[in-house]
Amino acid sequence: MSRRGYIAAADHTLACPLLSRPLPIHRSIRSRCKFTTESVAEMAVSSSSPLAAIRLLIGIVFLGWLLVWIMMPTNTYRNIWIKKVRTHTNSTYFGRQGTNLLIYAFPILFISVLGCFYSHIMLQTSESRKTGKYSRRRRRSEVWRRPVIVKGPLGIVSAVELALSLMFLALLLWYLSMYLRNGFARITPEVAKENGEKVWQSKLESAGLRLGLAGNLCLAFLFFPVTRGSSILSLAGLTSEGSIRYHIWLGHIVMILLTAHGLCYFVYWGSTNNSSKMLEWATDHISNVAGEISLASGLVLWATTFPRVRRMMFELFFYTHHLYVVFLVFYLLHVGIPFFSLILPGVYLFMVDRYLRFLQSRRNVRLISARLLPSETVELNFSKSPGLGYTPMSNVFINVPSISSLQWHPFTVSSSSNLEPEKLSVIIKKEGKWTQKLYQELINPSLENLNVSVEGPYGPVSVDYERHDTLVMVSGGSGIAPFISIIRDIIHRSTTGSATPKIVLVSMFKTSADLTMLDLLLPLSGKVSDLSGLKLRIEAYVTREKAPGSEARKQIRNVWFKPNPSAVPLAPVLGPNSWLWLAAVITSSFVAYLLLICILTRFYIYPIEQRGATYSYTWRALLHLLFLCTCIAAVSGAAVLWNKKQSGMEAKQIHIVDNSTSRSRLSSCFDDGSDRELESVPHGSLVQATTVHFGGRPDLKKILLEINGSSIGAMVSGPSGLRRDVASICSSGLGNSLHFESISFSW
Known part of the structure; x- marks a missing residue:
């Protein structure tokens, strides 16, 4: 990706996903509703409950975030919206990354924390509810859950899954087509001649950039289904094992788009006699070598995910799938931390979940x-x-x-x-x-x-x-x-x-x-x-x-x-009130990360750039990654240690079975x-x-x-x-x- 391509990519920022379907009233609540005088009173009380308030707030934040996401590929967003936002967020404490964190990271993490409170309240109240008869409202919702596709490569697909999949594909096509149309509109024979290129070469470079942006859009969704302790999945009524196929679908789309992105640039560099750019690791903008390493590791990982390979050689699939770490690290070094912030929420929540799982697995x-x-x-x-x-x-x-x-x-x-x-x-x-x-x-x-x-x-x-x-x-x-x-x-x-x-x-x-x-x-x-x-x-x-x-x-x-x-x-890694502790871990670790990058940017990077020098993109990305991992490890470790003491006291009280009859x-x-x-x-x-x-x-x-x-x-x-x-x-x-x-x- 060229330098001007990166600048365009930074302007056309992306977002990570939240809920891939509307926020319904939770199934266990709706299924217990009775259309009687008593049930009307119960529903009135329920509508003013904390659960309803949380759902309403989540819906408002999600719709606002979704509106920005839909507008991203348009000229209105590029020329008006993002410029106004950056005038208030491009500070000496966060730099360009502050805008992306505010628009794309904060809403998702805020919803995730609210989801933790929602799940905690659900656990506290689920046992007190009484089972009701099957309501007409529930019967209508069941129509959407009926399978409409039974045979095919996608497996069994319900009506709501099909509808949401088509909506996502429509968004992806809108995203890619708008980027291509607006990008091609700026390419004229005169502009191409000034750059020493032919029109098709300029359009090929532009198409390669836009394919990478579309791949980044899907990559933002990729880690939500595999975050096992996700409050966002529970908000959507999903579980990690039930959502794994969404991860598979997204993974295939990501690799198709990113592979096409890489091939476009390889052809572009070859046709313009710039093959040396394949070995370029620039310090003042993105690194091509890092992108190639990321793509290569992704291709190796992708090759082992197909069903026949996964079933016949599961161990090969299992071990090569850990290349996602290499893929993400070099992807970060390829695009830089400001652009990586667009997919940061999904990756961040996955990192928190993965480290908590690691701590639990040590027992x-x-x-x-x-x-x-x-x-x-x-x-x-x-x-x-x-x-x-x-x-x-x-x-x-x-x-x-x-x-x-x-x-x-x-x-x-x-x-x-x-x-x-x-x-x-x-x-x-x-x-x-x-x-x-x-x-x-x-x-x-x-x-x-x-x-x-x-x-x-x-x-x-x-x-x-x-x-x-x-x-x-x-x-x-x-x-x-x-x-x-x-x-x-x-x-x-x-x-x-x-x-x-x-x-x-x-x-x-x-x-x-x-x-x-x-x-x-x-x-x-x-x-x-x-x-x-x-x-x-x-x-x-x-x-x-x-x-x-x-x-x-x-x-x-x-x-x-x-x-x-x-x-x-066996005990919950974050104790009995695990959802509340998870909300505290997500909030505290991210606030600590923000404080560290504020100090880094204001007192170390900003003085260097004030002198006219450009601070290395690679070192900036690595420092951010170090801060991110350190904050997650420190806060999560402290929370686990605190709850480990509590569970250790409880373990002493657990009756040990007599093993005389072995x-x-x-x-x-x-x-x-x-x-x-x-x-x-x-x-x-x-x-x-x-x-x-x-x-x-x-x-x-x-x-x-x-x-x-x-x-x-x-x-x-x-x-x-x-x-x-x-x-x-x-x-x-x-x-x-x-x-x-x-x-x-x-x-």
Whole structure:
């Protein structure tokens, strides 16, 4: 990119994204609304609540920020708006960066902090709300959530996702077309001749610049979906695992645009006999070499993200994906800190989240026990702090240093924090290399304990499955894991006398040995003594056998681990009030960063530039990066240390399980063993609720359409083909009361 190209790019500043869809009233609130006299009064109170005030303020800030974003590529913004703003913000304390921080960084960070307060209030009030009937307003909103695209490279796409994707593409096309039109309008034969170029060469250089600006626009959105503890995602009703495909889509668009950006400049330099610029690292403006290094690292990363490569060589994908650090650092050195400030909010929030995850991962979490099933499936039970709450369908990332010190793998939480306040469970199926090594370690008779680190759990702030009067859960193989957490949570609700939906669980397994996964519906603790209040029906299908196999007669093995003195219960990294602490960390660290760059600019850089010299762009960028990392590390570390002391005091009070019975064998509910050590009453109810079918697959269309109810939640978890089948039935219009929800993980 040439120097005049950078000046144009700095004038046509970009913004980072916030919410890619309108701010709706939260699902758990809307789903509980009743159109009665009492509900009208409740809605009136709700409209004046702090949640409504926060939503209104966020909406105003977001719309203002969005207006500036839409106007960015226009001449009005370039010639009028930005000049007026810079007259008030281009100070000796911030320089040109002050304008970009004010317009683009501050609104997003402000909304993020407000989102933390919003999520905190949601957590405090969600348990006190009562479940209401399915409202007409909710029914209208469900129409937008129905899948409209079932087959294709994008997977299952709902109506609202399709609409928002088209809106984003329209914005991208508007952004690029307006930049190209305004840029080409200034290129005339006379102007090109003055620069010693042909018209097509000048237009090629201009097009390359504008492609880079469009790529930067998408890059601003790129890190929001992978910020696992993001308050912005929770504001939009999204989770990180549900938003990962948006990250994939944006990543492809970013690399296409930035690759085209680089190719345009390579051709431009070659045609104008300026190939030496490819090796230029200027100190008074942007660095071409840094941009080339950034693009090269991005291309290597991009090549390993395609589905076939990712599935066949996951370790290669995992390790090369860490090149994002190289990509970002050299991108910063390429464009300079003023222009990098345009994508700073997304990157900044990701850095805060990533460092907090790093601090949490340094802890060795206490592993209490493991249930080894004949199907080579494992349930790991971790000790956790009672103050750590999570919702069903949450997930954690697990690292076992004895297998790999670098690899982290995501698993769905199968336990309920309400039913088991001092335990967290995950289900792991022996499939890939990593899980095979883990299973081999667990079946070792001499194993006494296992060092494990955990990040998370991550999940939605609240769940709204209770808005349906019937839940149909369709799973394939280990896809039953998220449904186990929901069923355990509903079991807890049934024991407290709360209204619970009917449950129809349709599970498909390859062999009869996999049927033992149904045993995991009940926790190992034995706290469940009665399932009479649970309206559960299980339809289990064994697809590859026509009769029970010998593997089904094998017993479940329960392994208890000795306490590890260095291991601690799993606890929230920022304590029970984690959202409030996150708001404090974001605010304090960014204010500290602003103070440091004020001091740097006013008392070091400004005197140098006053003498007529130009301070190095590279050193300025590196100093800003150093300040940014230092502030995040210092503030986050202090917050974690403070909460670590509190959680350490709580950990001393947690009961340690007696490990005198280190290993035992348990009979499955689905064999005829007579020495069952588990509670007989709940397991008897579980067996009575289960019907096993051999040698075939379920007729999903018949099952879904035969279920009666005013609101039927169709939830599916498993292979992509299974999700497409259920989505096709729900989108066919044959069942108006069917509401589709896919649970998939594309990490």
